[in-house]
Amino acid sequence: MDCSICSTMPFILRPPRNAICADCYEGARSLIKFTNKLDNDKAGVGVDKSTNTSSSVSSPNSSKGFANALKLVKEMKDMEDELNEKLAFLGSFVTSFRHQIHTDIQIKPGNNGPPIPAHRALLAARSEIFKNILDSDGCKAPPNDLITLPELTYEELDSLLEFLYTGTLPKEKVEKHVYSLSVAADKYDIKFLQKFCEHRMLGSLNSSNALDVLEISDVCSNQGLKETALNFIVRNMEDVVFSARFDVFALKNPHLTVQITRASFMDIKNRRNGV
Numbered sequence: 001m002d003c004s005i006c007s008t009m010p011f012i013l014r015p016p017r018n019a020i021c022a023d024c025y026e027g028a029r030s031l032i033k034f035t036n037k038l039d040n041d042k043a044g045v046g047v048d049k050s051t052n053t054s055s056s057v058s059s060p061n062s063s064k065g066f067a068n069a070l071k072l073v074k075e076m077k078d079m080e081d082e083l084n085e086k087l088a089f090l091g092s093f094v095t096s097f098r099h100q101i102h103t104d105i106q107i108k109p110g111n112n113g114p115p116i117p118a119h120r121a122l123l124a125a126r127s128e129i130f131k132n133i134l135d136s137d138g139c140k141a142p143p144n145d146l147i148t149l150p151e152l153t154y155e156e157l158d159s160l161l162e163f164l165y166t167g168t169l170p171k172e173k174v175e176k177h178v179y180s181l182s183v184a185a186d187k188y189d190i191k192f193l194q195k196f197c198e199h200r201m202l203g204s205l206n207s208s209n210a211l212d213v214l215e216i217s218d219v220c221s222n223q224g225l226k227e228t229a230l231n232f233i234v235r236n237m238e239d240v241v242f243s244a245r246f247d248v249f250a251l252k253n254p255h256l257t258v259q260i261t262r263a264s265f266m267d268i269k270n271r272r273n274g275v
């Protein structure tokens with residue numbers, strides 16, 4: 001149709017009509033509704049669940065319509081710029097880690113790998129568990145200059161430390177170490193890293209890694225991730241169950257194999273019953 005918003009026809013060639021298509025109409029309403037909701041949230045106004053779409057769009061704020069939405073987008077852009085500057089400012093601490101400036105503790109990986117120098121204060125700030133390890137608990141003296149994380153390889157430990165200093169990791173390091181980092185996040189109670197790993201695992205979930213994700217979610221007691229992985233496996237049973245990885249997985253995780261079998265059975269039953 002001849003939409004005055006998304007039509008590709010130049011303005012001067014268009015007939016003088018102001019009709020808009022259904023997509024633009026719904027998009028505009030949703031945008032105004034979203035802006036109003038943010039305004040109300042900011043003002044501390046409770047959201048009335050009984051309010052339907054039309055009455056919420058026609059709330060007093062909607063008279064400002066797109067002007068309000070545009071103002072919000074500009075505010076968000078300013079906020080993004082400010083946050084980026086703040087991140088760059090805070091992230092500069094990683095230079096002290098990389099150049100080993102004023103480091104005061106050595107972190108040793110397993111397999112007799114070389115220790116990596118770090119800062120006690122940063123470790124204590126990022127993890128309550130590290131804080132306890134570094135603190136004297138009254139009966140045990142605090143470690144002088146070395147703590148060992150035997151479950152991590154040198155590369156995994158280096159990635160963990162890089163994340164603790166920067167709050168992020170390059171894609172290739174995430175792909176390589178996401179499972180061991182997820183377990184470390186759980187063990188050392190680093191919630192932001194747990195969330196980071198979960199997002200990455202969900203974003204890359206496929207038939208070849210679903211069993212790994214299921215195994216890790218079970219180790220870390222991450223119920224939401226576990227359900228997603230289990231549902232994915234059930235929906236892609238043939239690809240997963242006939243892979244060579246499944247043989248090794250089943251031997252190592254008999255309890256999860258039982259759960260996959262049951263979930264698959266329930267899925268077949270529900271589909272037969274048209275649920």
Ligand SMILES: [Zn+2]
Nearest residue numbers: 003006021024
């Ligand atoms: Zn349109």
